[in-house]
Amino acid sequence: MRNALYCCDNPIDGATNMSLLDIFLDKVTEADLNNLISTCVPESPTIDYKRDTYGNSEGDKREFLADVSSFANTIGGDIVIGIDEAGGLPTAVKPLTGDIDAEVRRLESIALSGIEPRLTNLRIRSVPVAGGHAIIVRVPRSFVPPHRVIAQNSNRFYARAGTKKYEPNVEQLRHLFTDAPHVLERIRSFQADRLVKITVGETPTPLGPLGKVVLHVIPLPSFADGRMADIVSQLAKGGHVPCPLDEVGFSSNYAVNLDGYLSYSVGPPGARLAYAQFFRNGAIEGVGELRSDDNVNSCFITRDLTNLIMSRVRLYLDVLRAYDLGLPVYIFLSLCNATRVVYRYADASGVGCHDSRPLSREIVSVPEIYIDDFNVDVIDVMRPAFTTLWNAVGFLSCNRYDDLARWKSSNPYALTW
Template sequence: MLRHVSTVLPGPIDSVDRAVVERLLANGVAESRTLEYKRELPDPKDKEGKREFLADVTSFANAQGGDLLFGVDASKGVPVAIPGLDLEDPDGELLRWEAILQDGVEPRLPGLRLRWIPFASGRGVLLIRMPPSPVAPHRVTFGNWSRFYGRRSNAKYEMDTQELREAFTASEALPARLRSLHLDAVEAARRGDLPIGLGEDPRAIVSVIPLTALRETRELEITPENALAPVKPSGYMDAIEMIEGVLLHTHPGEAGGVRSYAITYRQGRTDTAWTIGRVVDELSKREIRMIWPKRFEDGLLDCACSTAVKLQPFGIEGPWVVLATLIGIRDYHLRINDEWLSDPAWRDEVMLPSLRIDTLNRATLFPLQRSFWLAFGVRRPTNPFNE
């Protein structure tokens, strides 16, 4: 079970259906800092209604995030009926309000999600989910209006100068805090500050962190069954329970080191480390220090996408920050094909440029793949693995 989430509605937004909304009514779940009900959507021609709409959503973004439900009637903050909304084109309406949110707020809202929940009557409820923003504070800039809104209890309010100063300071410090988490993981892999180690072969360390990780207080019930598996576990894994979370690793080899491990933190993020090369003996002629690019690219895609799958049941979604570092690569060649090796890497450690992305997939992770090749002085071929 999840001890704390930023929203009252359970699970990812795509799992919120009619039954979930009806339980709010049946259980008398009152509005709170992370939940608000609205009977109707504002008229698109109503400027005051649009400003109120933008203020409501940004107040969640500037606080702890939350869910806004349109089509639910409430009295003194407690739901009393679900009359729903009568929309001729729900998909078009969602696009309209998403555009209003993106055009009427600075900076743009990362992680914003809208969902139409249909009811049997043909009417439905519009759910807007706004996670706590990593780039807060956001300002409503609709027309000549320029205001910042926060949230306390079950209502929004206009932020004062001191609150704005604190919000801007926290936003500016966020990149450094995320980088620090990743560098801690790199240091642990380099110095062996873990119950297991990877040995001295070239290694990749990847941290996948939801941008809400440092804006929320979480304590996930991570177990060996729901923790992230290491890269290419070969069917055999060992689990180590730690204060921070759960570490899964491959079986140690003859030298005592493992080939890969993954840590799933109770805070809701992951670190994965695995070997990407070794010294090989080419037909008994000479030893060559070799790194295989496919081993890195496959591992990156595996650990990033699997992190999203593992954390989704806890209601954790993007945007994400992905940070990757290569260590122990000096004097190693990138094996591009059977006939072509790169020049040896001249640096022992390289931190690749970080990514901030909404979804984790092959296309969004491509900049890290490209940077990996450039660490060896090679531009990534269009189709390096003939796939």
């Protein structure tokens, strides 16, 4: 049997479809790199091998930026630095030595300053191998293309076809500029369809007919390339689980269904119910029943609603990151069965309370929130959604923010304060 450090004479069947992209970047090991060699995985639109790291001359930097932007402008991929190749086939691991952390930071700095618009989800990681390290530059497909190389005033665009990068012509650039909005429309269509189904009672677990709050957290990459996340098997291994949109805090049950994985609250008879559906396409849908005093009208209260939404947005983003489902992510806040939903607020004395006018429409959906970093300040990014919802009931802004748009609670993700 051939040594793993030497490539076989011909790629095995299916090798051209293999890559590192199916492995979470933080989980890639030396064994995975050797597997590329032993199974003769050739260079392709999603993988490129480099024996040596990029130099520090201006030409070397431009070459690195061209490689990175070509992946971002096409379908994404990995640049594996520290693997020798011959004719596009990997032949041996050639470990990099020296200060590997400094080299990772150098490459990150070059990419940060040399590509426009900036690639916010580019990741570069070193992998320990015998004798040193390899470096993987993971370039996700961009959904705000095209990106251009601006180092040394080059102002050039690149894309990738097969194993080579090229400069797209005018027609190809036009396609790059117009493709991303089509993906967003698919996401909006999915979310709108889900709101209709929730409103008419087509939910994965039965809910009542009164008002409901709905939160969708949707990764754009899965809607662009049609990927289906293997969430069921991953959850079976003890992975992250999106909790129901339940402000009461009941215990939860879990189930597998046609759409993916479901968690739903279990409370006493008559209690408000909630669920979280983790779809196979990576979208997370959280739904919870609003409070009702008479089983006819529903209401929401500032503290309860905002604390619940903040905590679940943070949780759902962490779930998407754990499954490496990619960026950007769109967040949608909505109300269903909202015709008789009101906002309940305290009067000036702080003793009594008042109800706003009813929303008077079955579905209320505020404009989506765009997220391009899993470490965002959720308080800040969700403020426009809360402002719009409060506008809908006749208020200028959500009263959890002060006049300087600062959050009024020291613990925004807690369910109580």
